[in-house]
Amino acid sequence: MPDEPLLDDPVTMRILTELRRDSRIPNATLAERVGLSASSCWRRVRALEESGAIRRYTVALDDAVLGDGFKAIVHVNLVRHDAAMVQDFIRMTRITPAVRAAYATTGAADYHLHVTCRDLAAYNRFLDDHLLSLPAVKGAQTFLVLKTIKEEDGPG
Template identity: 60%
Template sequence: MSQLDDRDRRILQHLQTDCRMSNADLAEAVGMSASALWRRVRMLEEAGIIERYGAVVNPPAMGLAFEAIVHVHLTRHDPDRIVDFISAVETSPEVQECYATTGQADYHLRVLCRDLAAYNEFLEDFLFRLPAVASAQTNVVLRTIKRNRPIVP
């Protein structure tokens, strides 16, 4: 898919707001026939623009009241240790997001836990046991201002 047009943008905006919207309702909202819309959505999926569909869940309502951004510093950039670190992070249920970035820290993790004690357990029993990890700095999230907002292409 070479470029998004206005219809594609409207489709994406509606789906990001409510991915459970019926094909007929979505077609009406963007001014297309249901069959043409279905083909357009399928093209967006095949092009990798739509990666997946899902529900946005409220962490505190699920008992996950502690949220932190963890800045991880590696011991050294040994490729095998990095692969092991990434594999471990990908399987950790507490780690919601992981970013490799430029700057002082090598990785930034968004972590959700029940409470401070569970977070301390995560640090001691998981993060600090990974051979690649030299240190970590925690920023506790006091309040979420903006989260999971639609991407406006």
């Protein structure tokens, strides 16, 4: 692999594009699509994995098919940023399946959560049982997702 940054290499970018589209693509097919021999392609993918550029392979879930038709972006503010309270909040986001992504941010909210649930009743249970029951949480503002425009790990 060249010493230049990974994203400056057009072949590497084509490899990453194909793997993002289908991480289960056979190496021979991937090599053909990006114009490399199978062994050269395998070495590049292996180098991307070893460098950490490819952290893991995953599956894209279709929330609607799975019955999770309710999506929201939730802005969360904490009362205090005491280390133990923040860790409790972070732990909740990591172990609660309804929380698909969580970001610490600058601006008016301390955290932004991407939450999916079956319906409004399930979302209310998430609020009561998980989010608002935490002593660190001062409040949450919910923004309903009306339509998904782009989602990297979603259906293609």
